[in-house]
Amino acid sequence: MNFDIKRTGRAVLHVTDLEKSKEFYESLGLIETESDDENVFYRAIEDHNHHCLWLRKMPEAAVEVISYRVDSEGDLDRLADFFETEGTEVIWMEKGMQPAIGRTLRVQDVSGIPCEYYCEMDKVERMLQRFDVHVGAKVQRIDHFNCAVPDVQKAYDYYIDKLGFACSEYTTTKGSDEVWAAWLHRKPGVHDTAFMNSIGPRLHHIGFWLKDPMSLIDGCDYLAAKGLAPTIERGPGRHGLSNAFFLYLRDPDGHRIELYNGDYYTGDSDFDPVEWDLDDPQRQTFWGHEAPDSWFEEASTFLNVYTGEKVETEQPKLDKRKPNTII
Template sequence: MPIPSPTLYPPFNVIRLSHVEFGVTNLAASRAFYVDTLGLQVTDENDEAIYLRALEERGHHCLILRKASSSLIKALSFKVFDDAQLDLAETWFRDRGHAVDWVERPYQGRTLATVDCFGTPIEFYFKMDRLAPIHQKYALYHGVKPLRIDHFNCFSPDVDKAVAFYGELGFRVTEYTEDEESGRLWAAWTHRKGGVHDMAFTNGTGPRLHHTAFWVPTPLNIIDLLDLMATTGYVANIERGPGRHGISNAFFLYILDPDGHRIEIYCSDYQTVDPDLEPIRWDLKDPQRQTLWGAPAPRSWFENGSVFEGVEPYASGLKASPIIAP
C-alpha cells in the first residue's frame, strides 16, 4: 500500500512527543534503575510517583513513574504549538467519535485526554512548568548521560491504519518497511520534530508500547552503560544490542526496566526537516533493516510489550515476519 501524502497543514499543530507515564510495581527499584543507573534527574517525588527529566530538557518531566499493582502504561503525551491548538484538537477528536476529556495533570496547564484509532490513551498540552537549565551542570552527568526523550514505538495491529491516522495529524513518514507479498506496511517511522521519528509503529499484537527511547551524546555512552549494568546486577536486563540500525542509521541499545518496560538508548540518526523529504523504503526480508551489520533481533523484541491501562490488545492480521534470531 503506498505511503499517503503528508498533511502539511494539519487540523492542529503537534510539535513533538513530550512524556510518558509508566505504572510500576516497586518505586524504589524503578528509581534505582532510572536515576542511579540511567542517570535521569528527579524533579519531584513522593510515596506514589517520581517525576524525571533528562539533562537537556527544560520542561518539568519526560517520564513519570507511578506506583501501580501491575506493569502498565498510563498515557503517551504530546506538546502542541499554543493553547488554542487544544480546542482545535478537542473538536477534531470529538467530531470523529473519540472520547475526549479535560484532565488535571500536575505541573501542566490545560490537558486534553483522548484515544487514537486503536484506543491508545494519548494526551495533549501546551504549557508545562519550566525548570532552570542543567545541561552545563556536568557534575549531574552520570549513567548513560540521557539528554532528552526521543520517540515512542508502538506495536500496532494495523500499521497502514496507524500511518493514516497519525498522518492526518501531520506526522510525516521518514522510513518504512513493506511486506512485498501483501503490499502492506509492516512498520513505519513518523515524526513532527524533525528527527527520524516521534512515533513509530511495528506490526504485532496491539496497541501496546514497544519502547520509549532516550537520546544520548555518543555511542561510547552506551558502552559505558553496558559495563555499568553488567556489574551492578542488571546483566539480564540487556535485551538487544549494541548495534547500528539500518533504518534511521542510529546507534542503539535495548534494555528492560524492573517491570519489563523496554527502553531504547539511542543516538546518531539524521534530520528530516524538509517537508518534501521522500520516505525510505525497506523490504521486510532485508537483513540490514533491523541492524546495519546484519544481526537479527531476538524473538522477545517482536513479542513482548507494555500494555496500556484499560485497553485490550488484539492480534494483527498481517502474519509476515522479518528475520528473527534463533
C-alpha cells in the same frame, strides 16, 4: 489540519516497585525532579521542563498514557474540536489535576492507544552543563514512542492524513505494498512515533536520545558495574532503518527503553521516505545480527483513558510477525 503538534513529550508508566524502578532509571542518567512514596518525576539533561517520565506506583505495571506537546493552548482547543468532529471522546484534565503540567486532553486513538496532548509544563533548572550529575548513559531527552498495533496501515493513514505527521522510513513485505511498520515524525528527525505489526495496541518502547555513540558504551559499563547488566535485552548496535545506534533495556516491570543516537534530518519538503524489506537482515540491525524473540513478542499493556481498564488487544492484520533472517 489547523493545529501544531510539536514533538514527543512525556510518558506516564505504572510500576510495581518504586525503589527498584528508581535504581534502574537513575542508572540511565535520568534526573529526579520530584518524588514521594507513590510517584517519581524524571527529566533528562536537556530538559527545561519538570519531567519527561512520570512513574506511578501501582499494583500492576501498565502504560497510563503517552503524551505529545503542542505549540499553544489554542492548539489544544483545535485538537479537541477535531477529535469531537471525528466522533472521538475527549477527556479534559484541567490545570492542577496533574502535578507540574497545565491542562491536557486525553483520547483513545484510532488504534486504541491512550494519547495525551499538552502545551504547558512547569520550568526547572536545565542540567546540560551540570556535569557533576551526569551518570550512566547521560540521557539527553525523550525522543520517540514505538507502538505495536494490529493494523499498521490504519494507524499510518490516520497519523499522516489527520494529525499531520510525515513518514521517514517504512517496512513492507516482499512482493506486497502492505506496510508492516512505519516511522512517523513531527520534529525534523526520523520519528516521534512508530508503529509495528503485532498483537496490539501495546507500547513496544520509549526511546531516549543520547549525545553520542560512546554514551551507549558508558551506559552499558555503568549498568554492569551496578549489577544491572541483565536489564540489557538487545545491543548495542546500529539500526539499518534510521541509521541510529541503539541499546534496548527492560525496566524491573518489563517496560522497554531504547537508548538512541545518530539518526538524521528529515525536515526538507522534498524528503522521500525510505522503504525497507522486512526480510532484509540489515534493516533491523545494519551489522546483521538478529533481534531476540522477546523484542518481537513482548510489550507493555495500555490503559483505557475513559475507564482505566486494560485495553483489549487484537491479533495483527498481517500474519508475518517477524523477519526471516539468514546470517
